[in-house]
Amino acid sequence: ETGVTQSPTHLIKTRGQQVTLRCSSQSGHNTVSWYQQALGQGPQFIFQYYREEENGRGNFPPRFSGLQFPNYSSELNVNALELDDSALYLCASSLAGGQITGELFFGEGSRLTVL
């Protein structure tokens, strides 16, 4: 069984730039959610995708956007990067019928540093 994989593992950007983070969900999982984890904090929900559509969003501005592809992999895009966007970005997959009712399987995250 293939676990959740994320890329890149680390990256450095400058303020104002754009970044794309990628996630391959666990085999058989149809739902992907993204979380932002600032240093010393718990993960904060950004949004969730099911069947290629966003079906839940946390308190993040529109410059955070995403995609889910037919193979259930996903991308997180962040435009106009700000210093406060520096964080670990976690992708989690689950098997759900449009609603998360159970275990989230997390990847190891993408560490973004904005200078």
Added chain:
Amino acid sequence: GENVEQHPSTLSVQEGDSAVIKCTYSDSASNYFPWYKQELGKGPQLIIDIRSNVGEKKDQRIAVTLNKTAKHFSLHITETQPEDSAVYFCAAMDTGNQFYFGTGTSLTVIP
């Protein structure tokens, strides 16, 4: 929205002792409460969970209790071992199926 608070932020115990981490939540409609363990450089991993229709659940050395009236739930680890050292997060899932995480507890088990 839901607000989850977690205490303590750091916890040190001697190997073999018990560890208890407590969380409170604000939304009485939240119905699923997982606990995650995060080791350095890794993503969180589910260790135990409990749903709102159950008061207690146990899995070997790990147990979780839920008090719906008081809106708090706790993680209990007995006979702690050095490999239990990690950051532990509680979470609550609201009726919109969004997860809200606590701020984490860094557990150190001293050999």
